[in-house]
Amino acid sequence: MRVLVVEDEKKTASFIRKALQAEGFAVDVCHRGDEALAVAGSAPFDGIVLDIMLPERDGLSVLRQLRQQQNRTPVLLLSARGAVNERVEGLNAGADDFLPKPFVIAELVARVRALGRRGSESKPTVLRVANLTLDTISHRAQRGEKFFDLTAREFRLLEFLMRSAGRICGRMSIIEKVWDYDFDPGTNLVDVYVKRLREKIDEGFEPKLLHTVRGVGYVLKE
Amino acid sequence: MKIRARLTLWYAAILIVSLLIMGAGTYQEIAEQLHIDHSAHVWRHALNEASEMVLDVGLPAIALGLLGGWWITRKALAPVTALTRAVEQKHDRNLGERLRRSGNGDELDRLTEVFNDMTSRLDNSFHRIREFTLHASHELKTPLTVMRGELETALRENNLTAPQKELLLSQVDEIERLARIVDGLTLLTKADSGQIKLDFEPVRLDELVRESVADAKILAQPQNVQVNLSACEELVISGNHDRLRQLLLNLTDNAIKYNQAKGTVAISLSRTGHCAELKIENTGAGLPPELQPRVFERFFRGDQSHNNVVEGCGLGLSIAQWIVQAHNGRIQFNSKPGELTTVTVWFPMDAGAQEGNGKV
Numbered sequence A: 001m002r003v004l005v006v007e008d009e010k011k012t013a014s015f016i017r018k019a020l021q022a023e024g025f026a027v028d029v030c031h032r033g034d035e036a037l038a039v040a041g042s043a044p045f046d047g048i049v050l051d052i053m054l055p056e057r058d059g060l061s062v063l064r065q066l067r068q069q070q071n072r073t074p075v076l077l078l079s080a081r082g083a084v085n086e087r088v089e090g091l092n093a094g095a096d097d098f099l100p101k102p103f104v105i106a107e108l109v110a111r112v113r114a115l116g117r118r119g120s121e122s123k124p125t126v127l128r129v130a131n132l133t134l135d136t137i138s139h140r141a142q143r144g145e146k147f148f149d150l151t152a153r154e155f156r157l158l159e160f161l162m163r164s165a166g167r168i169c170g171r172m173s174i175i176e177k178v179w180d181y182d183f184d185p186g187t188n189l190v191d192v193y194v195k196r197l198r199e200k201i202d203e204g205f206e207p208k209l210l211h212t213v214r215g216v217g218y219v220l221k222e
Numbered sequence B: 001m002k003i004r005a006r007l008t009l010w011y012a013a014i015l016i017v018s019l020l021i022m023g024a025g026t027y028q029e030i031a032e033q034l035h036i037d038h039s040a041h042v043w044r045h046a047l048n049e050a051s052e053m054v055l056d057v058g059l060p061a062i063a064l065g066l067l068g069g070w071w072i073t074r075k076a077l078a079p080v081t082a083l084t085r086a087v088e089q090k091h092d093r094n095l096g097e098r099l100r101r102s103g104n105g106d107e108l109d110r111l112t113e114v115f116n117d118m119t120s121r122l123d124n125s126f127h128r129i130r131e132f133t134l135h136a137s138h139e140l141k142t143p144l145t146v147m148r149g150e151l152e153t154a155l156r157e158n159n160l161t162a163p164q165k166e167l168l169l170s171q172v173d174e175i176e177r178l179a180r181i182v183d184g185l186t187l188l189t190k191a192d193s194g195q196i197k198l199d200f201e202p203v204r205l206d207e208l209v210r211e212s213v214a215d216a217k218i219l220a221q222p223q224n225v226q227v228n229l230s231a232c233e234e235l236v237i238s239g240n241h242d243r244l245r246q247l248l249l250n251l252t253d254n255a256i257k258y259n260q261a262k263g264t265v266a267i268s269l270s271r272t273g274h275c276a277e278l279k280i281e282n283t284g285a286g287l288p289p290e291l292q293p294r295v296f297e298r299f300f301r302g303d304q305s306h307n308n309v310v311e312g313c314g315l316g317l318s319i320a321q322w323i324v325q326a327h328n329g330r331i332q333f334n335s336k337p338g339e340l341t342t343v344t345v346w347f348p349m350d351a352g353a354q355e356g357n358g359k360v
Helices: A010-022 A033-042 A059-068 A086-092 A105-117 A152-163 A171-179 A189-201 B003-033 B040-088 B107-155 B162-192 B205-223 B241-257 B289-294 B316-326 B350-356
Strands: A002-006 A026-030 A047-051 A075-079 A097-100 A126-129 A132-135 A140-143 A146-148 A210-213 A217-220 B201-204 B226-232 B236-239 B264-272 B275-282 B330-336 B340-348
Touching: A002 A010, A002 A033, A010 A026, A010 A105, A010 B107, A026 A033, A033 A047, A033 A059, A047 A059, A047 A105, A059 A075, A059 A086, A075 A086, A075 A105, A086 A097, A097 A105, A105 A171, A105 B107, A126 A152, A132 A152, A140 A189, A152 A171, A152 A189, A152 A217, A171 A189, A171 A217, A189 A210, A189 A217, A189 B205, B003 B040, B040 B107, B107 B162, B162 B316, B201 B205, B201 B241, B205 B226, B205 B236, B205 B241, B205 B264, B205 B275, B236 B241, B236 B340, B241 B264, B241 B275, B241 B316, B241 B340, B289 B330, B316 B330
Parallel strands: A002 A026, A002 A047, A047 A075, A075 A097, B226 B264
Antiparallel strands: A126 A132, A132 A140, A140 A146, A210 A217, B201 B236, B264 B275, B275 B340, B330 B340
């Protein structure tokens, strides 16, 4: 997978590049908006990581121009402005995802990977990790022989974690996908819910499936 | 006492004194003309003449004078009243608007001009402070992003000892906290300068309340706090869905965080007159009365000695207040220390109901 990273701050660009390369992505980096347009037009990319604040030409205008040129490459917007309506503005301009700064790299990597998968994968209705299964139609969850009840929120949380099984889910993406919040609630809501979910799916079972990645989020894996 | 009343009283006193002098003078005059005849009858006559003149001519003249005086002072002070009214309308967001001047160059016109100069200087300073905060919070984000990213890169190294790892993780936590403070500051600064436009739509407040109560119940479990929804009327207001959710989560989270173990949080939503009233009560330690007015201030901490017990960015209630005010609502904090602490929010209902019916 080939990714274009557009970020004017050199250090930030550098660790994003390192992290993506470590995960096996091919990475191109540029530091200016106008430059980004030229590069994106010259070669096919599987995804673009685009900072909003750029010299010369800001990310949103680059994005609009790209879409105007019928360039459909999935775009992940990075924002340092952290405003309330910026997310909406970005998605309206044609972005596929949005990540406010300062972000967790693992989260950025997971989202870039999701960009590549967008639309190309059909969603299975029965999810399975080890001996844990979740039927997304009947909402029934089962580990081994044991069935358990989930509240609506727990179901969405488990579904999200199982669909991203093996990958780290950052707190921010859980908040976005499970709660539909566009703000950081500043509470330990996610942690408390995960703890409850863990009691249901992991207690009395080996191996444990739901793991904490400190400072980042959670991962469901064998 | 108003200047007008005071001046009129002084004026009345002056008129009465001069009338008395006049009366005394007249009495003297008449008495002198009749001084050949010294009988008591004549003296009485002079006295009658004089007092007759004072009462019949003097008093109506005083009344007329007073009325005229009252009218003149009123006219003279009218620009002051107008100026007072205009100044009363001033707040931190319309400092840029100038007061209208009469243009006749008198003292009050000059005062208005001086006042306008003062507010425009104030407006400039306010503006500069907001710009500064906005730039500062933006500038802070870049280094925070770099620090966060580099720490994470370092954490991926496998040759770290456990204490080293712990140190890095603790720094990640602190960066997270700092980032949250910077986010909150950015939001409030933008709100202050009117840069945030919220899209309003009809919102079922009761649904939002039920939803946040469900979350609150889970949040409250680690502390064994009981969360009750005592009333929840079906209510529609005109508002911004996301910001209202943020408000509810923010207030319920506070009610849990600042509660005692095994305490209770009671939430109710009801209609009072033309308002939707949301009440969130908790059995926490509360705040002494002298600190209560400051509770919505930025970075206000109720109990300095327990500064670090409860984590938070110190901006939660300021943000809550902004959200309520952006909805033309009112928020109130009331606490009986050791008994009950109540946060009450009122939202106007009429606009919402109208919009809900489609006749905006």
